[in-house]
Each structure stands twice: as structure tokens, then as C-alpha cells.
Amino acid sequence: MLDLINVSYDTQIPNNVGLSQDKKVLKALEKWHPGYINWWNDLIPQNFQQSMVYLRTAVSVDPKGWAKFDYVKMPEYRWGVLLAPQVENRTIPCGEHYGQPAWQEVPGEYRNLLKRLIVIQGDTEPASVEQQRLLALTAPSLYDMRNLFQVNVEEGRHLWAMVYLLHKYFGRDGREEADDLLRRQSGSEEAPRMLGAFNEETPDWLSFFMFTYFTDRDGKMQLESLAQSGFDPLSRTCRFMLTEEAHHMFVGETGVGRTIERTCQVMKENGIDDPFDVDRIRGLGVIDLPLIQKKLNLHYTLSLDLFGQEVSTNAANAFNAGIKGRYMEARITDDHQLQSDTYVVWDLVDGKAVQKEVPALTAINMRLRDDYTKDAAGGVGRWNKIIEKHGIDFELKLPHEAFHRKIGVFANLPFDPEGKVVTGAEYDKGLPEWLPTHADGDYIQSLMKPCYEAGQYARWIAPPKVGIDNKPGDFEYVKLHMA
């Protein structure tokens, strides 16, 4: 355990922000830290807390320091405060202050806007750990368990990163918000997490992989746009977080990919060509491809909702203020102010989904969501390659953005995954083919049996091609503490 009374902040908290000299942040962090440790300890079952996990720790931002691998007990993980190196003479990349020197201090005018964005981002970080807290009990392998914990501790570090900004730049309000980040709990009735999608439990490992692939990718896109912030400390923080986020995407993509791989292998071994021969496939203890499509439909559409309304004045304000940019803002060749540009978004006209032009400034959310969809399509293509390689006639697809939405113009309307309006009856009938049913959930649950032998994998998932840190196949990624 950390020695809470004598925490040496410069060694136990890797940082490149001169923490030991920063009286203000130190004082705030000293008050916040015990609450964080309590939060962590109450979260994940104790036997995992006491286990030695082969984790990567970032101790500095240079290539040598950002990935140090070693065994560590999670409560002793060294959560750091690391910002990407300062870019000299950086300017505000968008909006009405375009081209002015980036802010090193919070501009009073935008204090509340900035604080809100940081709090929302910060709220998602611990939320996902809470959602995943029991997954280790059903880990399909020590390798996967280690990946889960790696994602968890890094989400914890992302929380630290946001708390650092709140402590450093937002005074008393910031400290209160930092405390509230620990007070809210995923799924709590008293004080739930801010965004709906973060209050759903992650019930099984396929959900976890889908979550890290689709929902973490929303997080990635938000970080990408905050990395373009004119408030330099936020930009630098997010840029460093993105390096870790890439690993979370990797866990998601390979997790789903390995599940598909295993299904295809087992189908082939047993001479099944029809991917819709669900009963037989399930009889063999693997997850049928149509169910994977349904899970994909669910997680993709939930994640789309996280982008908010199609036309948003909040997003327009944040962009215009220079607080939040677009994906790869610097690579876009326009005036970065968008005072008179337009952008094409989906809208609902006479009950049909149609595309129309709206002022680009108000379509900032949609543009980011479109970028997200493009980004998400890449992995889907690679999954299809696996299926193709096995000679199975099945293609995974991202559903139309009108399908299964709770937010925006298409919210709660009967669109099918192709984006076609259907009747209520057709919708009811189609639903079990489009989204996971309770029975599907039961089936997946039945597969969730732990597999804690080094080098062994649950039947429904294939082993990875390469180990973490190039470790051999039988490497013991987690030395379980079995008290």
C-alpha cells in the first residue's frame, strides 16, 4: 500500500509537471488521494487487488519512459500526472481566437465551459472501471485479465489527469468537482455517472471488448477534439492520454477479432458453413457471428448517442471559443472559424432520413461523429477479413445511424439497421435479429467461466498472436493471490 502519510509525490506519482514544487496542487491532491485509494480498494474484489499483475506504467512522456513493464499490485500502481511536451509558440487552432497564443491559464471568460468539459470527460474515466469491476471473475485467460487491469489502471490515470487539471486551474470549484468524481458511481441511484451509457454494467467479456472498441473510441474522439483545445494544459493532457487510449482500442479490436477467429475455427472444424446455423454453433460453445453482429449493433448505436444532438449550440460555442477543436484540426484546410461554412448532416424529413446542409459551426458534433464512424469502420473491415479467410459467407456491418437511437432526430423511431423506416410490427419482429435478446445474454453468460491457467484460454476465444511485451504464450500475466 502507498504510505499515505509520507507519499513522496515526485517518486510515487510519476509526473512532468513539477508536482513537488506545486504547493497548491499538492495540498489539493493530499486531500483527494485517500478518497481515490478507498474508491479503488472498494471496487475490484480483494483477491485481485492482492495479485501481482504484469502492468505497464508510464513514468515519463519520452519513448523510453512511457512503457515500463513490471509486476505490481494494483493499489500500488503509480498513477502519474503526465502531459505531452509543450509545443513552442502553439496557437489557438480554431474559433474566434484563432491564431492567438494558446492559453496557459484558464481564460476567465470560458472557465465554466472548460470546467464542464473536463468534468464530463473525467466522469467517464472511473465510470468504465466501475462498469467492469467484476469481469476478472470470469476472465477467459490471465492474458485477458491483465489487459482488463491495464485498461482499468489507465482509466484511473485518466481520472488523475482530469483531477490534476481541476486542482491546478479551477480553485475551490475544481476541488469540489474532483471530489464529486469519486462520489458519483456507475449505476448508482443516489449519484449516477453523468452519461447514460456509463451507468450500464459491463456484464460479460464480449461486451467488454465491444465497449473498449466502440465506447472507448468515443472517448478517443472526445480526447482528440480536446487535444485541439486552445487551453494548452488540456491539450497536452489529452495528447498523452491518447497514447494509452490506443491500447484500449487494441484490446477491444483484438478481443472481438479473437472471438470471431475462434467461432470460425470451430465452425470449420465441425463442417458448418452456414453462419446462421445458430443452434449447432452454440452447441459447440462458441459465439455465433449473427450474435456478434447484434452486439456490434448495440454498442455502436449506444456510442453514437454519446455524441449528442445532430445540431448543437454547445458544441458550436466550445469550437468558437477555441476550447474544443475538430478531429485533426491542424490537418483541415479551411479558415478554422466556420463562420459561413456548411456541413451535411442526417435529418428527419416527413419521417424519412435525409441529408441536408446546416451551418458547419452547429454541426461540430456530427462532424466528429462522422470521423468516429470512419475510424470505427477500420476494425470492422479487419474482422471481416478473418471471416473471409475462413471462407465463411458473412459480413459484419455498422448499422445505419438512424437505427436504435435514444438521442437526436432519430430517437425512438422505428428504423431498421439499413436506415429504412419500418412499421411497428416489422420493428418488433426484426428486433430479435438486430439486437441481443435476453436469451442471447443467457447464452453468453453461460460461456463466462474463468480460465486462470497460464497459457490457457476459454473455449470461446482464440489466443492472441503475440504476447504483451513480447512474452511467450505460457507467460503468467497475473500471479493470482488466492487467499
Place this chain on the structure above:
Amino acid sequence: MTHRIDFQTDPSRYRHWRVEYDGEIANLYMDVDEQGGLFPGYELKLNSYDLGVDIELADVVQRMRFEHPEVKVVVMQSAKDRVFCAGANIRMLGGASHAHKVNFCKFTNETRNTFEAAEADSGQKYIAAVKGACAGGGYELALACNYILLTNDSSSSVALPEVPLLAVLPGTGGLTRVTDKRKVRRDLADVFCSVEEGVKGQRAVDWRLVDEIAPNSKFDEVVQERAREFAAASAKPSNLTGIELTPLDRRFAEDGSLTYSAVEVSIDRAGGRATLTITGPSDPAPASVAELQWQGAQAWILRAARELDDAILHLRLNERQIGTLVFQTQGDPTAVLAHEALLLANRDHWLANEILHYWKRVLKRVDMTSRSLVAIVEHGSCFAGPLAELLWAVDRSYMMLDEFEGDNRPLAAVTLSEGNFGPYPMGNDLTRLQTRFLGAPETVDTLRGHVGKALEAAEAEELGLVTYAYDDIDWEDEVRIFLEERASFSPDAMTGMEANLRFAGPETMETRIFGRLTAWQNWIFQRPNAVGPDGALQRYGTGVRGDYNMERV
């Protein structure tokens, strides 16, 4: 600065007024110099006035109190034939910017309130002796007097012709005083305010528009007779000797910063704010009222009030881009309390009484200032007694908590005095503390138990005396960010929000004038029906009426 409007003047410089002192009676003559306008482009005909005329009147009223405490009755009259006063100059109004009009009206309102209160505060009763046309702002001058005499020459009348003639309101208290002070029946008031020519003779008395009419041939005699009667009936002691209001010690720097003896105003143009720092007394309090009178205008407690008053007026009129006023103090709070204590202990002494009333007026001037007001309570400050009132006049206050590194000044404290529980009421007739704790009146009683105690930040915040207390670590950021945020909001929305939040509690004639009447007038001042190219103000004097858009809004 193009043209600085100066609120300091003295009798040797008057162009529009003159006073003849006759023992306990002062005859105040309005004799406006047509060529004496503050700005080019208009002539002050028919005793019409602009801000310059009003600055002189304010000076007359102020000196009447401090320099001539022997005066018990002031007779306000015209030195011109057949006209008492034609009101605010229309061409001046037509040519002035909206902001100038608004500031002009606010200042004239404050001046009217000041001489209206002179009877109650200082035992100086103002009589309006109306001969000739008394229209609009002219009648509003009379309305603010304590007694109105009108000559019955079958042509002299009192009138509020603004609505029919100019499509604006009698905005210097006119509409409000007709109903709230003169208590004219509302339908008669409606008639009165809709007819250009006004009301004369007996009807003016019957409708309560004036107190008395007198035959023209005997008018001057009756006026002097009334003046003598009122003086004789006055409870005020006789044969008081005044003090001289010597010129202020005031220096302007290149950048517009201002230095007085006890007040300093520094200007941050980029930040859109001015910091007013009041320095506490360096000398011990006068030992007696005799010593106070001997010190006269040099006494710290009077000097500081005059300087603060002038600074506020200067910032209002001449620094309109400065949206935030930051109040600070430095000095020994116990010394401030000692200086105030002498006044509180001698309220029956005319000068002690005058200075307390003057602080009341200055603090009201702060309340009425349409800028974001903030108090910064630093270590070494002296927010005590009258200066503590500033904490509750402002929109927000920030106080230093605990020791600051490298700062060895005494810890910031707020110190209450008995003065905070009565002598400086706001326009709503409540003290600032009563207004602040409208929902928890018992808090005011609790606070009274803390009189004289230096309340440091944690306690001051706990008691609700300041908005936020911040320590060394948070202080700089919190204050900076607040000021930056404030400077980013729309000044119109700020003015509106602040004016609404500042005056909780009951309405008085004063709050109705500054709230209801002024707000409506300022709205009308923005409307094309009044100020548009074909509006009534622009067309005034052309013989053509204003062209009105008949849509009711």
C-alpha cells in the same frame, strides 16, 4: 480624454445659479447662462438645464449644508422673467448619446433626492417659488422641494408635457412624485401628464400639484413670509457656523489614474476595470466635535467621503468603458471605527450629523452605480464601519484567508460598528445588512453582537459578510478568473442583473424612481418613437410631430 466632465466647482465659477444669504433664509436663483452649455450645439434657453447646470446645483446644495448650517429655509426661484424653468434642454437630449442621457438623468435624480432630503436630514427646507412657466424638469425641480408656491397670475402653470410633446417621460422623479409624494389622484395625474399646458391657479392646489397659490402682486411678499414662518418653526439650532469645503486634493495621471489624499483610482483599460483604494486615517480621531469642526474639510472621514463621491462620479461619466469597479481599503480598522465613533456619539451636532448623512448619500451613489462592483478584502485592509458598508454595496466580495506567503500585513478582517445598523440606509430604507439578510433577519441581530470584533475571513464568510474567502493557494486565480469572466459578459445584461439583485425588499419612492421610472424612461430613450430620425425628440421645434409606430409593445 476628449472632454472630461468635472463635478468639482465652487461659487466663484457658477454660471447658472446664485445664492443670496439672508440669515436663516437663502434665496437660490436659477439664472441659466444660455451660452453656458456643457457641450456645443445647443443654447440653454428659458432656464433649461444640462448636466453642467445640475453639477452647480448639486454643489449649491452640498455647500448649503456644510458651509451654511445657519440656513433653515432655501427659496428656489427663477431670476428670469416669465419662466421658472423649462426643464432639461431638449436639443441637448436630442443630440446626446443614450449613455449620456442615462447618466445625466441618474445624476439629476440624485441631486433632486439630495435637496428633497435636506429638510429631514439637515433642517433645511426647500421652497419652490414658481413664477412663470414651470414645465417638465422645471416642475420636477419644484416637486423635489418641500413646499411649492405658485403665483396665481392666470398664466403661470405647472406642467409635465413630456409625453404629449416629446414622447418621453418626466423621468427625473416627475411621475413618481406626483403620485407618491403629492398623492395626486391617479386619474387626475393621468390628465395632468397628458396636457402640454399644465394646470394653473386654484386647480393646481385642488389637484394637490402645489401647496399654495398667491396673488401675483403679493407673490414675493408671501414667499418671504412663508420662508420666515418656516424658519421660525424649525427645530434646528440657530447661529451655527459652517466649514469651508476646500478644493479636493486631486491629481490625474496620464493614463487616467487618479490620486486623492485618501482615495486612489487606478485604471486597467485592457481589463476594463478600475480599482478604488481607500486609505484609512493616519491621524487619531478628533478628540471632540470642536476639533472636528476645526479640522473641517480636512477631517479624514469627510475628506474620504468627498473623494470617493467625486471618484465615483468621474468614473460614471468619464470612464464608460470601465465595466468593473474594484473596491479596496488599506489602513487600521480601529482607527476608522474611532473616526466614525465620534460622529455616532455626537449625532446631535450639526457637522457630525451632516457627515453621517453624506456617507449615507455616497454609499447610495455606490449602490446606484451601473458597473459590476466587487470588494477585495486584502490583508492590511480596513473594511470597518462606513467602509464595511462597501462590502454589502458591491455585487461580490473576495477576502484573503489565513496568512499569505511574503505578506506580513495584518490578517484581513471585517469590523462592524453601530454605524452598520442604521445611519446609512439604502434607497429602500433598509440597512445594507437588512437587505442582505432579508430572508434571515435574525442574522442581523446576531451580527450586532459582533460589533467591534475583528472578524477574520473564515468567520466573515461563515457569517455571510463576504462572498468567498480564499487562501494563498487559490486567491490569485479565483480573483483573476472572476474579474475576467465578469469583463466578458454583456454590459447591458450585467447592469440589468445587478440592478435587480441589489435592491431586494420594499419599494420606496426612491427605489421606484431609480427602478421603475428610470427603467421605463431608458427603454423609451432607445425607441424610435422618441429618438429615431422622425421621433419626437428629433422633430421637436420643427413644427412637425413625431411620426409614431403605433404598435403597442
